[in-house]
Amino acid sequence: MTAAPGARAGGAVAALPVGLAVDVTVPATSANLGPGFDAFGLALALHDTLRVEVVPAGLEVLVEGEGAGTVPLDERHLVARTVLAELAAAGMPAPGLKLLCRNDIPHGRGLGSSAAAVVSAVAAAQALLAAAGFPQDAGGTARDRVLAEAARLEGHPDNAAPAVLGGFTLAWCTAGAVRAVRLDVHPDVRPVLLVPQEELATSRARALLPETIPHTDAAFTAGRAGLLVHALTAAPHLLAEATEERLHQAQRAPAMPATAALMAALRERGLPVVVSGAGPSLLVLARGAERAVVAEAAAGWRCLQLDVDTAGVQWG
Ligand SMILES: Nc1ncnc2c1ncn2[C@@H]1O[C@H](COP(=O)(O)OP(=O)(O)OP(=O)(O)O)[C@@H](O)[C@H]1O
Numbered sequence: 001m002t003a004a005p006g007a008r009a010g011g012a013v014a015a016l017p018v019g020l021a022v023d024v025t026v027p028a029t030s031a032n033l034g035p036g037f038d039a040f041g042l043a044l045a046l047h048d049t050l051r052v053e054v055v056p057a058g059l060e061v062l063v064e065g066e067g068a069g070t071v072p073l074d075e076r077h078l079v080a081r082t083v084l085a086e087l088a089a090a091g092m093p094a095p096g097l098k099l100l101c102r103n104d105i106p107h108g109r110g111l112g113s114s115a116a117a118v119v120s121a122v123a124a125a126q127a128l129l130a131a132a133g134f135p136q137d138a139g140g141t142a143r144d145r146v147l148a149e150a151a152r153l154e155g156h157p158d159n160a161a162p163a164v165l166g167g168f169t170l171a172w173c174t175a176g177a178v179r180a181v182r183l184d185v186h187p188d189v190r191p192v193l194l195v196p197q198e199e200l201a202t203s204r205a206r207a208l209l210p211e212t213i214p215h216t217d218a219a220f221t222a223g224r225a226g227l228l229v230h231a232l233t234a235a236p237h238l239l240a241e242a243t244e245e246r247l248h249q250a251q252r253a254p255a256m257p258a259t260a261a262l263m264a265a266l267r268e269r270g271l272p273v274v275v276s277g278a279g280p281s282l283l284v285l286a287r288g289a290e291r292a293v294v295a296e297a298a299a300g301w302r303c304l305q306l307d308v309d310t311a312g313v314q315w316g
């Protein structure tokens with residue numbers, strides 16, 4: 001974080017001072033993990049970085065990497081829009097902003113790009129406000145506040161929680177508040193992402209879900225979700241069974257036939273594979289030598305062997 005002359009620690013200033021800047025790094029996330037629909041998520045060591053600087057006037061958005069040439073470069077840009085809204089809500093708009101977005105997280109592939117964008121924007125806005133001496137809400141840490149606000153903006157917390165906290169997260173809402181716990185993944189688990197060329201909007205994938213499901217399918221999935229917590233943290237040999245579910249992947253298969261076909265082929269080999277988020281990427285919770293099996297079976301797919309991100313969003 002770069003403090004500009006005129007920013008006073010602990011004392012409010014009339015407007016964000018020109019020259020104030022913040023750098024943010026945020027991980028990709030894979031939501032659901034099979035049976036943990038809208039609740040479980042995993043942070044992965046694939047990151048977007050964001051620099052936000054207060055300038056005398058205007059809005060300049062520069063994008064490198066994923067999204068360059070496709071996302072809008074004005075107030076409609078998801079990160080810019082969110083930073084501007086957060087500052088306006090606090091009653092302290094900046095005279096002008098310059099954003100530099102360096103993106104490694106592919107968009108529209110079920111890797112939490114929109115959650116990463118929102119989390120990085122909320123973290124940047126809160127960091128700028130804090131550096132300018134703007135009073136913070138009482139209660140909770142800065143990270144708690146970023147999670148609460150990002151989950152509110154996203155609508156569900158399963159990507160926002162691991163993007164903020166890192167690791168394997170279980171998130172839920174109670175009495176209108178977002179809650180999340182973070183667990184450590186067993187060190188034998190070596191995630192592999194299989195990323196196709198085509199995108200699938202989350203909104204389209206959600207429209208494919210049925211209004212209701214049979215009680216037997218709910219019971220099956222609840223049991224597997226419990227097992228998955230044990231398998232992912234302590235017993236990875238159970239991951240193939242623990243990642244089975246009956247709530248969403250088969251229902252969405254018509255929108256991603258290549259994904260469904262590869263998933264079936266990997267399952268036949270006994271691999272613990274799930275659709276990542278709303279798809280169409282796949283996540284394999286592989287162990288050791290299984291990574292090579294995945295790479296061979298998924299020839300032609302972009303294959304990313306990634307560590308778990310254990311830190312979550314970072315700013316400074
Ligand atoms: N870093 C970013 N900067 C600007 N816009 C972004 C960024 N990331 C995502 N978006 C916007 O969000 C859209 C993708 O959102 P969507 O929710 O469909 O997919 P996702 O977040 O990649 O996947 P999922 O939520 O299933 O993990 C992009 O097409 C783009 O409009």
Ligand SMILES: N[C@@H](CCO)C(=O)O
Nearest residue numbers: 031038158202277278
């Ligand atoms: N749980 C969400 C993740 C995508 O944001 C879904 O599968 O629709």
